[in-house]
Amino acid sequence: xxxxxxxxxxxxxxxxxxxxxxxxxxxxxxxxxxxxxxxxxxxxxxxxxxxxxxxxxxxxxxxxxxxxxxxxxxxxxxxxxxxxxxxxxxxxxxxxxxxxxxxxxxxxxxxxxxxxxxxxxxxxxxxxxxxxxxxxxxxxxxxxxxxxxxxxxxxxxxxxxxxxxxxxxxxxxxxxxxxxxxxxxxxxxxxxxxxxxxxxxxxxxxxxxxxxxxxxxxxxxxxxxxxxxxxxxxxxxxxxxxxxxxxxxxxxxxxxxxxxxxxxxxxxxxxxxxxxxxxxxxxxxxxxxxxxxxxxxx
Amino acid sequence: xxxxxxxxxxxxxxxxxxxxxxxxxxxxxxxxxxxxxxxxxxxxxxxxxxxxxxxxxxxxxxxxxxxxxxxxxxxxxxxxxxxxxxxxxxxxxxxxxxxxxxxxxxxxxxxxxxxxxxxxxxxxxxxxxxxxxxxxxxxxxxxxxxxxxxxxxxxxxxxxxxxxxxxxxxxxxxxxxxxxxxxxxxxxxxxxxxxxxxxxxxxxxxxxxxxxxxxxxxxxxxxxxxxxxxxxxxxxxxxxxxxxxxxxxxxxxxxxxxxxxxxxxxxxxxxxxxxxxxxxxxxxxxxxxxxxxxxxxxxxxxxxxxxxxxxxxxxxxxxxxxxx
Amino acid sequence: xxxxxxxxxxxxxxxxxxxxxxxxxxxxxxxxxxxxxxxxxxxxxxxxxxxxxxxxxxxxxxxxxxxxxxxxxxxxxxxxxxxxxxxxxxxxxxxxxxxxxxxxxxxxxxxxxxxxxxxxxxxxxxxxxxxxxxxxxxxxxxxxxxxxxxxxxxxxxxxxxxxxxxxxxxxxxxxxxxxxxxxxxxxxxxxxxxxxxxxxxxxxxxxxxxxxxxxxxxxxxxxxxxxxxxxxxxxxxxxxxxxxxxxxxxx
Numbered sequence: 001x002x003x004x005x006x007x008x009x010x011x012x013x014x015x016x017x018x019x020x021x022x023x024x025x026x027x028x029x030x031x032x033x034x035x036x037x038x039x040x041x042x043x044x045x046x047x048x049x050x051x052x053x054x055x056x057x058x059x060x061x062x063x064x065x066x067x068x069x070x071x072x073x074x075x076x077x078x079x080x081x082x083x084x085x086x087x088x089x090x091x092x093x094x095x096x097x098x099x100x101x102x103x104x105x106x107x108x109x110x111x112x113x114x115x116x117x118x119x120x121x122x123x124x125x126x127x128x129x130x131x132x133x134x135x136x137x138x139x140x141x142x143x144x145x146x147x148x149x150x151x152x153x154x155x156x157x158x159x160x161x162x163x164x165x166x167x168x169x170x171x172x173x174x175x176x177x178x179x180x181x182x183x184x185x186x187x188x189x190x191x192x193x194x195x196x197x198x199x200x201x202x203x204x205x206x207x208x209x210x211x212x213x214x215x216x217x218x219x220x221x222x223x224x225x226x227x228x229x230x231x232x233x234x235x236x237x238x239x240x241x242x243x244x245x246x247x248x249x250x251x252x253x254x255x256x257x258x259x260x261x262x263x264x265x266x267x268x269x270x271x272x273x274x275x276x277x278x279x280x281x282x283x284x285x286x287x288x289x290x291x292x293x294x295x296x297x298x
Numbered sequence: 299x300x301x302x303x304x305x306x307x308x309x310x311x312x313x314x315x316x317x318x319x320x321x322x323x324x325x326x327x328x329x330x331x332x333x334x335x336x337x338x339x340x341x342x343x344x345x346x347x348x349x350x351x352x353x354x355x356x357x358x359x360x361x362x363x364x365x366x367x368x369x370x371x372x373x374x375x376x377x378x379x380x381x382x383x384x385x386x387x388x389x390x391x392x393x394x395x396x397x398x399x400x401x402x403x404x405x406x407x408x409x410x411x412x413x414x415x416x417x418x419x420x421x422x423x424x425x426x427x428x429x430x431x432x433x434x435x436x437x438x439x440x441x442x443x444x445x446x447x448x449x450x451x452x453x454x455x456x457x458x459x460x461x462x463x464x465x466x467x468x469x470x471x472x473x474x475x476x477x478x479x480x481x482x483x484x485x486x487x488x489x490x491x492x493x494x495x496x497x498x499x500x501x502x503x504x505x506x507x508x509x510x511x512x513x514x515x516x517x518x519x520x521x522x523x524x525x526x527x528x529x530x531x532x533x534x535x536x537x538x539x540x541x542x543x544x545x546x547x548x549x550x551x552x553x554x555x556x557x558x559x560x561x562x563x564x565x566x567x568x569x570x571x572x573x574x575x576x577x578x579x580x581x582x583x584x585x586x587x588x589x590x591x592x593x594x595x596x597x598x599x600x601x602x603x604x605x606x607x608x609x610x611x612x613x614x615x616x617x618x619x620x621x622x
Numbered sequence: 623x624x625x626x627x628x629x630x631x632x633x634x635x636x637x638x639x640x641x642x643x644x645x646x647x648x649x650x651x652x653x654x655x656x657x658x659x660x661x662x663x664x665x666x667x668x669x670x671x672x673x674x675x676x677x678x679x680x681x682x683x684x685x686x687x688x689x690x691x692x693x694x695x696x697x698x699x700x701x702x703x704x705x706x707x708x709x710x711x712x713x714x715x716x717x718x719x720x721x722x723x724x725x726x727x728x729x730x731x732x733x734x735x736x737x738x739x740x741x742x743x744x745x746x747x748x749x750x751x752x753x754x755x756x757x758x759x760x761x762x763x764x765x766x767x768x769x770x771x772x773x774x775x776x777x778x779x780x781x782x783x784x785x786x787x788x789x790x791x792x793x794x795x796x797x798x799x800x801x802x803x804x805x806x807x808x809x810x811x812x813x814x815x816x817x818x819x820x821x822x823x824x825x826x827x828x829x830x831x832x833x834x835x836x837x838x839x840x841x842x843x844x845x846x847x848x849x850x851x852x853x854x855x856x857x858x859x860x861x862x863x864x865x866x867x868x869x870x871x872x873x
Contacts, residue, residue, distance in 0.1 A: 090592065093596055094595065097599075098409075099410055100354075101595060101599075103355070103409075103410050104355065104551060104591065105591075107588075107591070108587075108588040108589070108595070111541075111584045111591070112589060113588075114584055115581070115588070119585075231421055231540075234417075234418070235418065238411070238414075268429065271422055275422060279403075
């Protein structure tokens with residue numbers, strides 16, 4: 001019984017982490033039809049920003065109190081500085097080209113950002129220890145969990161619900177949904193699609209940075225966390241269906257639970273299990289659980 | 299004279315190989331090492347060019363490159379057979395076989411899916427190799443220097459002989475690829491990029507074309523990996539890491555889909571820039587790489603192959619919009 | 623004569639709208655049949671059902687006695703049922719010669735899946751067939767031009783040429799003369815007829831120009847709102863009262 005509780009809790013925590021990364025990736029893909037490989041690097045930058053603001057050298061008591069607002073501030077800064085810059089001066093040059101070409105472009109951006117990270121923060125691991133003890137420990141039967149992990153779960157729910165509500169309840173959100181559905185027709189109806197792209201991409205950067213900042217206390221921050229993040233969240237997004245937020249949530253939960261199961265019973269197969277789940281889903285639904293099937297037209 | 303060379307692929311291959319050999323005889327050992335490396339990696343790029351002709355990009359070609367290197371190293375170490383030709387052919391065939399199997403599944407996907415699934419597969423191999431202590435884990439394994447048909451060269455001639463070996467293989471593979479590209483089957487790959495539905499309505503299976511090209515590309519990556527293993531004498535899991543695959547994609551974009559020589563040329567250019575950058579800007583290598591990638595996509599959408607082929611019309615990778 | 627194509631009771635609805643409603647059409651080999659009707663009458667849906675692009679909700683289609691409902695476009699094509707398209711579907715990034723070369727490879731590759739590329743590259747037989755089609759459709763002058771450089775009418779010819787190069791048993795041409803200048807339509811159809819003259823293909827072509835229909839069709843199948851309104855010799859079908867009212871508009 002304990003094993004199943006462990007799997008459930010571990011899987012949920014891991015799934016929350018995945019969802020926080022994947023939601024920005026899937027949103028940007030939904031609106032702009034760009035699979036942003038640089039999302040992982042932006043996630044890493046968010047984590048490093050948090051490390052700088054509330055990491056090792058900062059006095060713990062001060063950091064403890066201010067940690068969460070400071071991490072949010074760091075994420076906003078990352079989004080406001082990098083989002084418009086990347087969208088306006090890089091991506092915009094390549095709109096209208098093949099999906100694969102844009103994939104290459106974001107890959108190039110990702111390479112550049114990784115070196116920028118190394119130049120600013122060096123190659124050694126950094127730790128964001130202070131906020132991790134903010135919420136104490138939680139006792140669950142014979143097991144102890146760190147309270148912060150559950151805070152991240154709550155944050156994932158909050159971000160997911162807030163983003164969905166924004167899309168379905170606000171005018172701006174509905175415009176975004178219209179662009180997701182058909183950018184051409186939206187443009188013809190008078191929607192300023194390039195502004196929607198700008199805002200969406202910036203918001204996507206913000207989501208990546210939030211994911212990085214708020215999950216940084218859970219791990220060692222190194223330059224390579226970005227690539228792990230992008231590969232895993234890509235699997236999540238594919239399982240859920242590219243562009244679907246609900247799909248990303250289900251995908252994250254599925255991947256989280258399967259990974260937790262694997263770690264308990266067959267640790268070597270950790271990565272393999274994630275892709276096995278992805279392959280199994282795609283075998284039956286090539287467009288992902290909540291994706292719309294692509295139509296081939298004559 | 300020039301016309302005779304350019305219009306006869308076998309002659310062109312012979313002239314290229316002879317020229318490369320002549321240049322090689324004048325080069326110091328350390329340059330020969332880099333040149334051998336560049337030619338071997340050029341084979342991997344050539345495979346990716348075959349995919350690019352179908353409009354497909356793989357972000358995980360490092361998997362086959364790495365696997366080829368490990369096949370070469372592990373078989374060599376386990377059996378004691380050091381024959382270069384035997385080992386690299388084994389690498390190529392092994393990867394080709396795996397490519398044929400995985401290709402059956404991957405051929406259902408296009409665009410970003412195809413690219414990213416390949417990336418995922420390569421990262422699985424990377425992760426597995428890191429944990430596999432029996433094959434050296436993250437330290438990798440060392441390989442004894444190769445022999446050629448029973449002859450083991452002394453240290454003095456090792457570099458030039460290996461260089462000659464790579465030149466011969468590269469010329470042979472280049473020639474075969476060129477013949478293939480111009481054949482009916484090779485043209486079908488271009489047709490996949492243009493209009494899949496029409497291809498099916500002509501009675502040609504798009505998936506079969508994709509699997510065929512993917513398997514060949516995997517085989518070429520394995521061949522290249524085997525050669526690199528032999529020339530460097532040491533192999534590590536990083537061969538499968540995503541930045542390795544990314545570098546291959548970069549070279550492929552630089553090369554463009556239209557020319558064999560461009561594939562090798564782009565690789566040589568890339569390795570040269572890496573050498574220079576490693577000397578002067580060791581910490582900004584990825585940054586330069588990324589910037590170059592963006593610039594070449596922006597200004598050279600068809601790669602350097604299109605620059606060279608001035609008299610032939612180019613085929614832009616995304617010139618298909620007027621079909622709709 | 624044997625039945626090249628026999629469709630019985632085909633129905634297909636898209637979101638509740640009946641694009642085909644009990645369509646039955648039978649064509650013998652060597653026959654030239656024109657499909658006419660207003661836009662949306664179900665002609666293209668019929669072609670799409672025969673060629674496996676759209677699966678009928680009910681009904682059966684056989685070709686030389688073999689059921690083909692449920693087969694993919696690829697499988698249907700391999701049975702010898704070829705088609706051309708209203709908007710030419712050709713490989714715009716390839717030259718005309720390369721387009722036809724790909725088309726001809728389709729059959730040889732199917733017969734010999736592991737065909738040696740070298741053999742294919744130097745196969746004189748297939749090159750001859752490409753040249754023959756090139757000549758028949760008067761495309762020779764442009765053989766090394768990219769498709770993106772030639773006119774719409776030429777693309778149309780190329781599209782039809784690609785459909786005919788492998789000796790089809792059944793050939794379905796979706797509006798072959800649309801986009802062709804009206805004074806060139808007869809020449810165009812003459813070329814197509816000429817190209818098919820030495821073959822026993824059953825030809826079905828969608829056409830809006832009644833002069834073309836009268837001149838080239840052995841028989842007309844008239845579509846109206848997803849049903850077959852008439853199926854007869856051209857003069858008889860076109861004289862029918864409801865055909866005049868609903869289709870040709872000369873009541």
